[in-house]
Amino acid sequence: MNSKEDISLDIINAVDILYQHSSENLNSYNPVSEIITPEWHYSDSFQIFDNNIQINWDNLGGEFDLIKTMINSLEKKATIPDDAIIVGAEFERSFCSWYQPYHYLPRQKWGVHLRYDSWMRVSAHFYHNCPSLLGRKLDSIKSAFLYLYVHELFHNSVENAASIMEILLGKPHIYAKYYSEVYSNVFNSSNCIEEALSNGYLFLWAEECCHINRDFLKDELLKQGPGYHDFIKYSSSSGSSSNLSKGNRILLSQIRHGDLNPATTAYDPIEQLIDISNPIQYSSIYNVPIWLHRKPKPVY
Numbered sequence: 001m002n003s004k005e006d007i008s009l010d011i012i013n014a015v016d017i018l019y020q021h022s023s024e025n026l027n028s029y030n031p032v033s034e035i036i037t038p039e040w041h042y043s044d045s046f047q048i049f050d051n052n053i054q055i056n057w058d059n060l061g062g063e064f065d066l067i068k069t070m071i072n073s074l075e076k077k078a079t080i081p082d083d084a085i086i087v088g089a090e091f092e093r094s095f096c097s098w099y100q101p102y103h104y105l106p107r108q109k110w111g112v113h114l115r116y117d118s119w120m121r122v123s124a125h126f127y128h129n130c131p132s133l134l135g136r137k138l139d140s141i142k143s144a145f146l147y148l149y150v151h152e153l154f155h156n157s158v159e160n161a162a163s164i165m166e167i168l169l170g171k172p173h174i175y176a177k178y179y180s181e182v183y184s185n186v187f188n189s190s191n192c193i194e195e196a197l198s199n200g201y202l203f204l205w206a207e208e209c210c211h212i213n214r215d216f217l218k219d220e221l222l223k224q225g226p227g228y229h230d231f232i233k234y235s236s237s238s239g240s241s242s243n244l245s246k247g248n249r250i251l252l253s254q255i256r257h258g259d260l261n262p263a264t265t266a267y268d269p270i271e272q273l274i275d276i277s278n279p280i281q282y283s284s285i286y287n288v289p290i291w292l293h294r295k296p297k298p299v300y
């Protein structure tokens with residue numbers, strides 16, 4: 001095994017070996033570009049917080065030029081109307097952030113993708129409205145980053161769980177089948193459990209890792225669209241992760257069987273495959289690249 005930062009690489013290598021022994025190539029069709037739109041999916045981006053930087057609250061400081069620029073522009077941002085916030089903060093639904101799975105080629109830019117303007121907008125919203133961040137520029141920028149990042153990190157955890165199934169079962173197409181036949185079909189609907197669980201994971205760790213007031217975040221996420229606002233079904237007022245784990249069991253049965261509605265008898269107790277541990281610890285083990293986009297690519 002490689003060093004701890006390279007567990008993602010180990011998993012990707014194992015998936016590649018599986019595909020090499022399969023009669024079919026690693027799928028060429030990538031549904032992500034349809035969900036995010038080609039303008040954003042193919043737009044120019046650059047990697048931020050490279051592999052040498054451990055993602056945590058203390059390391060996301062004002063010494064980065066990017067964050068310095070954001071601090072300066074946050075002062076100039078007026079309060080943004082409420083409806084603009086909802087539209088601008090709904091992760092994939094508003095093309096604000098997304099996760100590019102490593103199962104799709106080309107793989108150069110797999111990982112978490114963020115839009116600079118969305119990050120700025122969420123920062124300004126937190127700066128003006130989140131009780132735990134009011135008037136604190138740097139902290140609002142850090143929390144906004146973690147808000148987007150933690151949600152997307154869950155999608156990586158789901159892909160890794162699917163990869164483990166593929167490796168153990170010797171079946172290479174489990175994730176791609178689920179992504180194209182289940183996730184893509186129900187995206188933006190109340191049947192999209194993966195989005196509900198991604199927000200559930202964010203909600204679980206919001207205060208401890210992201211410094212976002214829990215009641216504030218609950219209200220924000222409840223305003224989001226179908227699927228996303230269903231996080232509440234997989235959360236608990238006590239902060240327990242048991243409802244999230246129940247949801248993960250359902251999601252994993254969908255993935256394993258490539259079926260939106262597998263028989264409940266197919267709900268195998270394998271939810272531990274999805275790692276829902278502290279996102280900071282998770283990101284220290286799984287080195288997930290982070291990409292920043294500034295403007296959409298013109299599409300003619």
Ligand SMILES: [Zn+2]
Pocket residue numbers: 091092151152155194195198
């Ligand atoms: Zn998502």
